[in-house]
Amino acid sequence: DSGVTQTPKHLITATGQRVTLRCSPRSGDLSVYWYQQSLDQGLQFLIQYYNGEERAKGNILERFSAQQFPDLHSELNLSSLELGDSALYFCASSVSQGNAGNTIYFGEGSWLTVV
């Protein structure tokens, strides 16, 4: 158990809909990262937040957005869903005290199926 908690574990929704994925980082971790893993794309970095502020963006679509709240949990919002958005979405977190503490730990993911 990495200590990173993601909900829901599984989600099925229709095209055009909007969903929210939730992530609770490990206790004390200030950085949160979101990744997408689909069969044909591998693990793709989407976005990073640190202590409530956006710090880095990867291959995140404009239909997707994220935020990190004062209690440090994070949400990934996916809207106008398409079949191709079906994937595993991982959240990860890290401490922010130098390099030894920057190891990133991953949650078990949220399976999203768009039908």
Next chain:
Amino acid sequence: DAKTTQPPSMDCAEGRAANLPCNHSTISGNEYVYWYRQIHSQGPQYIIHGLKNNETNEMASLIITEDRKSSTLILPHATLRDTAVYYCIVRPQSNSNSGYALNFGKGTSLLVTP
């Protein structure tokens, strides 16, 4: 970030050492080598990381060549549960408190056989 090259797949007999190579010939002096693994559809699991020196923990050993252009992850006594995709990632040393995200490649699919 420096690019890494790993063999797409490897086999290893149960109980033997699994030696997974990684080439990172363009690595720069401030970049760490990280290893993660992903057992089918589970979250990536941190294994070990290093800068210049060899490292060992309860899961594995990491051997980094003196010129830092390649490294080897060693699982000393592979078990069936070690069957997974192993990712070698080069990551810059963080100069901020927020750290850098990991960029995953395709990794090496390790199959441990009975």
